[in-house]
Amino acid sequence: MIDLITKNLPALQVVIPLMAAPICAIFNRGRLAWTIAFIVAIVSFAISAALLSQTLDGGVISYHLGGWAPPIGIEYRVDVLNAFVLLIVSGIAVVTLPYAVKSVAQEIPQEKQGFFYTALLLCLTGLLGVTITGDAFNVFVFLEISSLSTYALVATGAERNRRALTAAYNYLIMGTVGATFFVIGLGLLYMATGTLNMVDLAHQITLRGDSRMLHMGFAFVLVGIGLKLAMFPLHLWLPNAYTFAPSAVSVFISATSTKVAVYVLLRFMFGIFGFDYAYQQSTLQYVLLPLALLAMFAASLVAVFQTDLKRMLAYSSIAQVGYMLLGTAFMTQTGVMATVIHLFNHAVTKATLFMVAGAFVYSVGSSKISDLKGLGRAMPWTSAAFVVGGLSLIGIPLTVGFVSKWYLVQAALELGWWPIAAAIVLSSLIAVAYVWRIVETLYLHSPSPDSKAKEAPLAMIIPMWVLAAATVYFGTHAALTSAAASRAASTLISASNIIWQ
Amino acid sequence: MDHHSILRVVSKLLIPPIIVYALYVQWHGDYGPGGGFQAGVIFAVAFILYGLVFGVEAMTDVLPTSFIRVAMSLGVLIYAGTGLYALLAGYNFLDYEAIGHGGHHAQEWGILIVELGVGITVASVMIGIFVAFASRTPKLKDEDW
Numbered sequence A: 001m002i003d004l005i006t007k008n009l010p011a012l013q014v015v016i017p018l019m020a021a022p023i024c025a026i027f028n029r030g031r032l033a034w035t036i037a038f039i040v041a042i043v044s045f046a047i048s049a050a051l052l053s054q055t056l057d058g059g060v061i062s063y064h065l066g067g068w069a070p071p072i073g074i075e076y077r078v079d080v081l082n083a084f085v086l087l088i089v090s091g092i093a094v095v096t097l098p099y100a101v102k103s104v105a106q107e108i109p110q111e112k113q114g115f116f117y118t119a120l121l122l123c124l125t126g127l128l129g130v131t132i133t134g135d136a137f138n139v140f141v142f143l144e145i146s147s148l149s150t151y152a153l154v155a156t157g158a159e160r161n162r163r164a165l166t167a168a169y170n171y172l173i174m175g176t177v178g179a180t181f182f183v184i185g186l187g188l189l190y191m192a193t194g195t196l197n198m199v200d201l202a203h204q205i206t207l208r209g210d211s212r213m214l215h216m217g218f219a220f221v222l223v224g225i226g227l228k229l230a231m232f233p234l235h236l237w238l239p240n241a242y243t244f245a246p247s248a249v250s251v252f253i254s255a256t257s258t259k260v261a262v263y264v265l266l267r268f269m270f271g272i273f274g275f276d277y278a279y280q281q282s283t284l285q286y287v288l289l290p291l292a293l294l295a296m297f298a299a300s301l302v303a304v305f306q307t308d309l310k311r312m313l314a315y316s317s318i319a320q321v322g323y324m325l326l327g328t329a330f331m332t333q334t335g336v337m338a339t340v341i342h343l344f345n346h347a348v349t350k351a352t353l354f355m356v357a358g359a360f361v362y363s364v365g366s367s368k369i370s371d372l373k374g375l376g377r378a379m380p381w382t383s384a385a386f387v388v389g390g391l392s393l394i395g396i397p398l399t400v401g402f403v404s405k406w407y408l409v410q411a412a413l414e415l416g417w418w419p420i421a422a423a424i425v426l427s428s429l430i431a432v433a434y435v436w437r438i439v440e441t442l443y444l445h446s447p448s449p450d451s452k453a454k455e456a457p458l459a460m461i462i463p464m465w466v467l468a469a470a471t472v473y474f475g476t477h478a479a480l481t482s483a484a485a486s487r488a489a490s491t492l493i494s495a496s497n498i499i500w501q
Numbered sequence B: 001m002d003h004h005s006i007l008r009v010v011s012k013l014l015i016p017p018i019i020v021y022a023l024y025v026q027w028h029g030d031y032g033p034g035g036g037f038q039a040g041v042i043f044a045v046a047f048i049l050y051g052l053v054f055g056v057e058a059m060t061d062v063l064p065t066s067f068i069r070v071a072m073s074l075g076v077l078i079y080a081g082t083g084l085y086a087l088l089a090g091y092n093f094l095d096y097e098a099i100g101h102g103g104h105h106a107q108e109w110g111i112l113i114v115e116l117g118v119g120i121t122v123a124s125v126m127i128g129i130f131v132a133f134a135s136r137t138p139k140l141k142d143e144d145w
Helices: A002-007 A009-027 A028-057 A081-108 A110-132 A136-159 A164-195 A197-206 A211-227 A238-244 A247-273 A278-304 A309-332 A333-364 A380-394 A402-413 A416-444 A460-474 A477-498 B003-028 B034-054 B056-062 B067-088 B103-134
Strands: A061-064 A073-078
Touching: A002 A009, A002 B003, A009 A028, A009 A061, A009 A073, A009 A110, A009 B067, A028 A061, A028 A073, A028 A081, A028 A110, A073 A081, A073 A110, A073 A197, A073 A402, A081 A110, A081 A136, A081 A247, A081 A333, A081 A460, A110 A136, A110 A247, A136 A164, A136 A238, A136 A247, A136 A416, A136 B103, A164 A197, A164 A211, A164 A238, A164 A247, A197 A247, A197 B056, A211 A247, A211 A278, A238 A247, A247 A278, A247 A309, A247 A333, A278 A309, A278 A416, A309 A333, A309 A402, A309 A416, A333 A380, A333 A402, A333 A477, A380 A402, A380 A416, A380 A460, A402 A416, A402 A477, A460 A477, B003 B103, B034 B056, B034 B103, B056 B103, B067 B103
Parallel strands: none
Antiparallel strands: A061 A073
């Protein structure tokens, strides 16, 4: 039995949440669905931890679905990079679910809770599937599973605010446009190479050389994923979706879905096209780099002027995606490593902050900044967690935010790009502005006299502080995450070097 | 719809052949064009036609919404369960070799079972979407925005 499980770990990673989702839907009871979802999240986390420990030494696990060998069959291919992202996604699911109990009970009507957890499990399935698969078309299928369930999850925020419906609809339209671009790109790649397996794609591209079809495929894939990960001018769906989604959903998707999209970008750019692909080099440097810089500044500036905490965090997410794209656009080992490590660090930080926002929604009934005056006294634990997360967002030493910015600046200096290193530091200063606004409101304003705000329940405080502690722990013990990230970056680089020789 | 006798008689005449045709497409999928998705849609059309002509309530009397919910989940479970059975039998996930006597026999049965799951899910989701739209009372007032 043990042997059977270890042999099939990659399949079980996706199949267990996939099968748990319809079981939740059959019974449609909130409490039972939650229990199933929580157990599944823990099992998924254990599986991804096992996969990471098996691949950390540079090994690659290849699993052939249905016994059909790649490139004809679908292959699940696990190396350090996806195992690391799998661990992030399932880990966030494990901490989000205990948090979700209270906030879902308040925000979602009883009869819809079973379906809510069904959609959450499907979203988890999709995100894990995107990450684990080694087949380009399979990425599209799982991307749609996760996106469709996310649209539904965002729409469940309608009980609290009807605008969740338009937010979800906007997200649906933009997300579908993105998926269409992505699948057209895949079609062009298939025409150019005759294969959909990622490893075989990379091999065929080197064999057949460059062509206009390949350029088109590359551009379509870049724009498609760009929409999914909220690359700067394509980010318009994100602020409303994060703001009006139920708190638990904001926590989960802000920490996972854009991260997984960044992973897909890394995998396609470096795993399939490779570092030396000239067309990609110029695109990344002349298109992606300026857009990343723009995102860092413009989105952070917009965040400063928001009146709603969740919306502010959403804009800050767009700026943080800018940092990840910046690391990618450097096209060096350190740059990719900074991106991978920021995937983890930002997931932990943003999940903490959205949990804080959710706790305010739970206790005060709103996340408007003007309603948060003086809550530092009434809700000391929640407010303190915000300070920890906020410091990490700025990039103060001892927090994870510092670690990612450190590597990012290092990557810029390696290339001798001083102005960009300065820009990274400057944009962090804008983060000081928007984080300080909230801290000031929480601690330095006197509370409104008729405020009856109480501290959030323990079920919300504990997951929040687990993440806040992780922010500090991995900020001071960066060796753990940076070892995994550095190996992930070298895997991508060595894979593409072999290909282009 | 009481006064539309032609419509009612013709749709009553049409519904049984539609269902039979759906089953034909379902079970013929391994030899020719067809399969679970197409069959599921055709099967659902029979019920949607009934619902359009005789009213959604009359249709949900035959097919309660709770049944639709269970059926659409069951289809996914049949599909994934086939894969899980192969996995537990010592093969890779969804390797049909595990079913029956192996070889062609296994491939044929594997695809039939999996397509049955697809058919059940597609049919019940189509009917579910129809019921969701047709029995919806608008709750949204202008001032809610």
